[in-house]
Structure formats: structure tokens, C-alpha cells
């Protein structure tokens with residue numbers, strides 16, 4: 001675990017000025033993180049897991065006004081027929097492939113309007129054996145993709161013996177999975193740091209590509225009616241461009257909202273989904289507005305988006321010299337502060353200072 005502001009961040013080949021933000025950062029492979037939380041949940045006395053079981057649809061009262069459970073089927077080879085599970089409250093956390101819109105329609109409700117932002121992103125990831133000289137005291141190196149350099153990279157330590165490299169490209173410019181192409185893509189980044197770390201490193205896996213075609217938001221908060229006892233959260237409501245690392249924070253904020261409401265009884269579906277909508281508004285705005293900075297990205301660039309992106313680009317440049325700007329950017333990206341915090345006088349001052357144009361280190 002380290003401090004988010006003390007890691008090595010680059011924007012257009014310039015390193016951010018390091019600063020202590022008080023925001024802890026964890027680099028872990030997904031199975032490690034999931035196992036950690038799964039163990040915590042499994043230790044709760046009233047939790048039972050139904051392993052290898054698919055949700056097939058909702059059960060409801062005859063008038064469809066209230067969801068009363070789910071229809072399930074085991075995916076095991078010796079699985080029997082489908083069966084019912086009654087529920088006082090159903091929370092859909094099945095991720096971006098959630099089928100709630102279809103099942104709502106089957107119950108006679110409208111589907112939520114779905115908004116998509118096609119980013120055509122791919123992550124290609126490879127593991128390497130960690131050498132003692134790697135990273136030199138920092139936890140990770142993050143080359144942020146910019147309009148000028150839409151290719152990005154993350155290089156970090158995931159345990160004492162292993163480092164992970166994820167190369168990212170958008171709008172179909174996908175990092176290759178053959179070892180030569182993977183290294184060539186790393187060499188094409190505007191900073192040599194990541195390439196230098198891995199060019200002689202020992203690979204522990206083949207490069208693997210993960211594609212993320214589009215950010216998706218389902219506007220449940222706009223629906224005039226919804227069945228009671230059904231809530232939706234996490235990626236099932238909004239799946240954000242993973243480049244901005246917001247998805248788990250958003251899901252956690254929604255779960256905290258659920259805990260608050262449950263302490264007062266079973267929440268009304270409409271009221272809860274409106275609260276989820278308000279939680280999602282800010283990260284969706286940050287993610288989709290940022291994506292519009294790329295040439296070739298389809299979408300309307302209103303005045304707010306154009307001015308916002310020009311200002312944030314200035315802040316990224318200013319962060320090369322000014323630790324207060326680094327701190328402000330980290331706090332907004334981490335959803336601790338609202339984007340308006342970037343307009344505070346101290347940050348504004350950093351942005352207004354004359355800046356060296358172009359790329360490369362700031363003297």
C-alpha cells in the first residue's frame with residue numbers, strides 16, 4: 001500500500017510533482033482483491049453463497065408490482081432443473097451484462113434508457129518477475145493517455161515477486177499480444193520508463209488482451225415506475241471507462257447509500273435508484289467528458305466539455321511543478337472531491353502560471 005500522490009505519474013512525458021495526498025493506493029491483481037472481499041463477506045454469519053448458479057429471471061407478485069425472488073439454475077454438469085429462491089429484497093449486482101432491463105420488460109415495465117460512449121479501448125497485460133532495481137521505491141508508474149499521446153501504460157508491483165504491465169490503446173489502436181509487438185508498443189510511449197523496466201525483464205505470462213468497447217449507463221433514475229423490492233447497483237447501472245479507475249469506488253458509494261437506507265427499513269426502489277443516479281452523475285461526467293478530448297471520438301463537444309478539457313490539460317501540465325495541483329487532481333479523480341474543487345483559488349493559480357509548451361521534463 002502507498003500514497004496515491006507519491007507514485008510516478010506522467011502526462012505528455014512530464015512527471016507530476018510528487019505529494020502526500022493521504023489517499024491510500026493498492027495495486028493488486030483482481031483475483032487477489034476479490035478473494036480478500038469474498039472472505040470478508042463469507043465470514044458474515046447470515047451469508048450463504050450459491051456457487052455456480054445462474055440467475056434466469058425474476059419472480060414477482062401476479063400484478064408485477066413487487067419482485068419476490070429469482071429463478072435459478074445450477075451450472076454444474078450434474079445440474080437438475082431450475083428452481084426458485086424467495087427474497088424480501090433483490091439487489092442486482094451482476095455487472096455490465098445485467099439482464100434486468102429485459103426482465104423488467106417481461107414484467108410490463110419500460111427498459112431504462114441506455115447511454116453509450118464508444119471508446120474502443122483495449123488493455124493488453126503481461127506479468128514479469130520483479131527485480132529489486134525495478135520501480136525504485138514507488139509502487140507504480142502510470143502514463144496517462146492524452147490527446148497528443150492516446151496510448152497509455154500502467155506498470156506496478158502486485159506482490160513481492162511479480163510486476164504487472166498493462167498497455168492501453170483506444171479507438172481500435174489495440175496493444176498487440178505477440179511479445180515483439182507488445183514491447184514495440186511500450187517503446188512507442190512518450191516516456192521510456194515502462195519500456196526500460198521491461199525490455200530485459202523475465203516474462204511470467206503471455207500478453208493477454210481485454211477489450212472494453214464502450215462505457216454504458218442505464219438511466220433507472222428516469223423511469224416513472226419500477227417494481228418494489230428490486231435494486232440495481234455497480235456496473236449493472238453504470239460501467240465506466242476503466243482508465244479512470246472509478247468503478248469500484250462508485251459501487252462502494254452505492255453500497256454505503258444502501259446501508260444508510262436499510263437502517264430505516266426496506267427502501268423504495270424509485271427513491272434508491274434516484275440516489276444511485278445522483279452518485280453516478282459525477283463519475284459519468286468525468287469519464288465521458290475526458291473521453292471527448294481524443295480526436296476521432298464521436299460525441300457532442302459542448303462548451304463545458306471543451307473548456308473543461310482545456311482546463312484539465314492545463315492542470316496536468318501544472319502538476320509537473322505544483323504539488324497542490326497534483327493533490328487536487330488526485331482527490332477529484334478518486335471521487336473524494338467534486339470537480340468544482342479544481343476551481344479553488346490555489347489550484348486556479350497553479351493553472352494560470354505560464355507553462356512550457358509541448359512535452360518532456362520541466363526544468
Ligand SMILES: Cc1cc2nc3c(=O)[nH]c(=O)nc-3n(C[C@H](O)[C@H](O)[C@H](O)COP(=O)(O)OP(=O)(O)OC[C@H]3O[C@@H](n4cnc5c(N)ncnc54)[C@H](O)[C@@H]3O)c2cc1C
Nearest residue numbers: 053054055093094095123234235236242245246247248249
Ligand atoms: C480492465 C479493467 C480495469 C479496471 N480497473 C479498475 C480500477 O483500477 N479501479 C476501479 O475502481 N475499478 C476498475 N475497474 C472497474 C471495476 O472492475 C468494476 O467497476 C467492478 O468490478 C464492478 O463491480 P460489480 O460487482 O458491479 O460487477 P462485476 O465485478 O462485473 O461482478 C458481476 C458478477 O455477477 C456475476 N453474474 C453476472 N450475471 C450473472 C447471472 N445471470 N447469474 C449469476 N451471476 C451473474 C458475474 O459472474 C460477476 O461475478 C476496471 C475494470 C476493467 C474491465
